[in-house]
Amino acid sequence: MTLKNIDNRDTSAxxxxxxxxxxxxxxxxxxxxxxxxxxxxxxxxxxxxxMRTLSEICVPLFMILTGYLMCGKKPNRDYYSK
Numbered sequence: 680m681t682l683k684n685i686d687n688r689d690t691s692a693x694x695x696x697x698x699x700x701x702x703x704x705x706x707x708x709x710x711x712x713x714x715x716x717x718x719x720x721x722x723x724x725x726x727x728x729x730m731r732t733l734s735e736i737c738v739p740l741f742m743i744l745t746g747y748l749m750c751g752k753k754p755n756r757d758y759y760s761k
Contacts, residue, residue, distance in 0.1 A: 695744050702737035705730065 709715065709731050719728055752758060 692744060692748065695740060699737045699740040699744070702734040702740070705734035706737060709734070 709727075714727065714731065717724075
């Protein structure tokens with residue numbers, strides 16, 4: 680990547696990507712820790728349930744980011760061969 684390309688880089692897309700990667704890690708942590716099989720009893724579970732619910736937006740974030748980055752592309756023969 681040249682210095683000219685770095686000047687044109689959209690840093691907000693990088694920030695969204697970093698947040699989405701962190702949320703994917705959170706979703707997999709909840710899966711591997713057995714959280715989905717637990718009963719939700721008591722006030723202590725509310726922060727964990729809130730974090731799990733908020734972390735489920737990771738896939739839509741990646742899809743929105745991909746659509747944003749691909750919106751200026753024009754489909755042609757070379758586009759599909761890559």
